[in-house]
Amino acid sequence: MFESMHSSLRAARLATFAYFALNGFLIGIWVVHIPVVERRVGIGHPTLGWLLLLLGAGAFVGMRLVGPLADRFGARIVVPVSAALCAGAVVLPGLSVSVWTLGVSLLALGFGNGCLDVAMNAHAVQVEHGYQRSVMSAFHATYSLGGVLAALVGARTLSWGWSPATALGMVALLGLVVAALGVPALLRPEKPHSAVGFEQGTRRATPRRIWLLAGLALLLMLCEGVANDWSALHLRDVLSAPAATAALAYGAFATAMTVGRLVADRVATRFGPVAILRYGAGVGALGLMTAALSPWIPLALVGWTVFGAGLSGCVPQLFSAAGHADRNAAGANVARVAGLGYLGVLAGPAIIGPLTHLAPLNIVLLLPVVFCVVAAGAANVLRPQPSSAAIPTAQSDAVDGRGALRS
Structure with missing residues (x-):
């Protein structure tokens, strides 16, 4: 069986x-x-x-x-x-x-x-x-x-x-x-979970947590949108890099993002989602600040790479937390987080573009650095709630000794 x-x-x-x-x-x-x-x-x-x-x-x-x-x-x-x-x-x-x-x-x-x-x-x-x-x-x-x-x-x-x-x-x-x-191969729908043992006050508080997760998704996916649309322009316009070299900025970001997501699950299983968001967003902020303030093209490329690696595991943890917060409303909660996050991707170019009329692009790029710092500071929102069906963290596994499917 x-x-x-x-x-x-x-x-x-x-x-x-x-x-x-x-x-x-x-x-x-x-x-x-x-x-x-x-x-x-x-x-x-x-x-x-x-x-x-x-x-x-x-x-x-x-x-x-x-x-x-x-x-x-x-x-x-x-x-x-x-x-x-x-x-x-x-x-x-x-x-x-x-x-x-x-x-x-x-x-x-x-x-x-x-x-x-x-x-x-x-x-x-x-x-x-x-x-x-x-x-x-x-x-x-x-x-x-x-x-x-x-x-x-x-x-x-x-x-x-x-x-x-x-x-x-x-x-x-x-x-x-x-x-x-x-x-x-898709899993069949789960039977509705019983509300027995859930305090009404806790259930009323769940939507506030979901909207906080959605707000963080907005900030972090806006940062991803900024990298998609402005990384190459940053190298070309600020550091006068040739077009071929400038294109490497987005390539470095996207590659680091993909590789980071391939290993983020094991890191999250070992250290928990809070650490992924706190240190990932913090590393992302450091990487983008390095890229924005660097006077040298190679260092800027390193900065965009670190930015992608830092952000890589953050948004998936937000989606996961939203889905596990209430198993009976997983789809609706994921939709809230994904929807607001998607608006962030669209808003990135719209916000950065007009601001470049007021300040140089490398200075404007410090705004998403602030967003990353805010996300890192709010990482405790991923800590499993008493009423949620969240997946066990590394700490809970260590306490109760339960094994997990590993393949």
Whole structure:
């Protein structure tokens, strides 16, 4: 019986990896084709910037909608449906021939992406609960690897002269296949947990903790958005680096972020999520401050690398804590944290850009340093609550002696 449970849990974990990779691949393949679609539709950068807001708006709506649905029907149903929606929508920008059709296409793609983002994270929380140890960061690393694979595939299909409709259509079909194949391995919905033994005052306090987690996700994902959009510009404009060298800044950040997430689960299991957030955000602040104030390109690259490594494990711990805070509302809570965090990614460029009219870019980059320091100071929010079903920390394992599934 134990072996059967272990086998089903391992299969569910592999399926969750597949959905995270699929999500990263679908969004990455769209990003690779942005310049081609922009030329096909005949729009400029300003118009594209406004249209991309529709992608964010659709994602936010999808996140808020699918969270309660995951709690009601279970991730086993919601995850594959969301994956199919996202896969089907990825072909739409490739078929667009006008501003209006592209706008509707991006709204649909954003909606599918938002649905899949929350659904797969809700299932990841369920898998993590089965393992009784941290496994969330590795899922997020797989998302990043999916984006890397999309860049490689997209570069190849573009070199072959494939049209956006052909390339994105093939990817859509692949996505639909993956969405269907992963269904049997997904975990079935858990039975509702009894509220016996829960104090009413504690239950009323839970939403405040969730919104604090969401606020921290907003700050930290805003920092990630800043790295995505401003790291290369920082080296080029502030340190006068050549374009090829400037591109290494984002590459260093993204690589460190991915590698960090591959090892963060073991660190979280050993030292607990509070340490991951406190020291991770603190190291991130040190790295970004080093990059911002460095007069030398090599040191700035080191700073962006340290920034990525520090942030790597922070946001997955927030998602995990939100999902475990109330097992009966895991989807809704993950949706709150993910939704506000996603707004942070969108807000990064919007905040930094105008501030560069008031101060040099390297000085403006000290603002996300402050955000990291705030997150480090608030790390105790990840300490398991008496009424939550959080996964055991290293300390609790040491006290009660219970083992955890290790594979």
